[in-house]
Amino acid sequence: MVEKLKGFLSRFYIGLIILFLYAPILVLVMLSFNNSRSRVTWGGFTLQWYGKLFSNGQIMEALVTTLVLATASALIATVIGVLGALGIHAMRQKNYQIMMICTNIPLLNAD
Incomplete structure (x- = not known):
């Protein structure tokens, strides 16, 4: 029982570390396609920001x-x-x- 708990806690801890490392990157990628100028509200999908970037x-x-x-x-x-x-x-x-x-x-x- 204790070994199962240790295994679960270690996997949970690693999962939290991975979440804290990669969640901000995923949010940034998702928001880079946001049609709204505000970062708070989702305004739909767009590629206009990438068009401005490459121009x-x-x-x-x-x-x-x-x-x-x-x-x-x-x-x-x-x-x-x-x-x-x-x-x-x-x-x-x-x-x-x-x-x-x-x-x-x-x-x-x-x-």
Whole structure:
């Protein structure tokens, strides 16, 4: 009986955490299609706000800049990561162990 209660409480707790994390996002997405200028009342479904968003030149320029920077940083990080992995793999056994200890230090430190 106690184990069932613990299981229920743990699932309930995780459910609450997920609800508090994702409910505001879902509300924001739903309200982005609201036809009313007020965020309190539902005025019907519309795509006019997205039309205004994509017709704004400054926002589209910021989007392009964001996508270029994200792609470039992901590419650079991938190249550095692959080169580092190849370098670590090519090390001798003693140097490899030292490198693995050094790379695990941030995982062991709390902050």
